[in-house]
Amino acid sequence: MTEFTPIEALVGGMLIGLSALAAMGLFGRIAGISGILGGLIAPGIGDRLWRFSFLLGLVAAPLGYWAISGEKPSVVMPSPTGLVIIGGLLVGAGTALGSGCTSGHGVCGMARLSRRSLVATLCFMGTGFLTVFILRHGLGVW
């Protein structure tokens, strides 16, 4: 159970948006995490230092938040480990094939009014809802 947290959602979303704007305004880049990470592991694609430092910032943020607020961010994963592994494979393969994820397509792509991103977002939202429905209410996995 988690409560609806509108203020935190709006504030957090704004920060994500500002980050995307900084990435574009300063570096001319889409703040799409799957693309940033994918480019880091792929041979031949450059700007490894930009990619690595951005991702390091992602990792550091919850630690900084924890240090300053005294509150450790919650990370609760109700899915059993097997599902986590299969899901991870699908997220990795799917974002690579589909050229983006929630930040790349859902935020940055749609902000550019990209038709590809709109379709991608509708697709992953659709199968996301369906998957949870089947796992939770169909199969009773969690």
Added chain:
Amino acid sequence: MRHYLMSFLIGVLFGLGLVISMMVNPQKVLNFLDLAGTFDPSLILVMASALGVTFIGYRLLFQCRKPLWADQFSLPAGEIVDARLIGGSALFGIGWGMTGFCPGPAIAAIAVGNEKVFYFLVSMLVGMAVARWLGRSAGRRAPE
């Protein structure tokens, strides 16, 4: 060097957004995706807020000829909606629904999560590598 400090800070900003909105918590994401059950609409507000800021900001930014520290804006070319886009996104959504994680929150959660985060990340990297390798082998350009 200061450019990389800046990209680090941009990553921190993004991560803080994920932490404050609690998108770093798979349970919160899964509750959004659970329309028929313990539905928590927070995620849609996160996305709307991020989208709103980015939409307005991009329109202003693209009035400029180029970004501050690069020669050009690196934007994806092409608007073709093909099977790879649809299929890939559909698969991603299934994985997202299975775990409550997408790439950003999973990476952000490394230092504050449990061993499941690690399993997810390793699997995700394997999935990415395999898909990209297959994409290249098929003679098509790998996604950016």
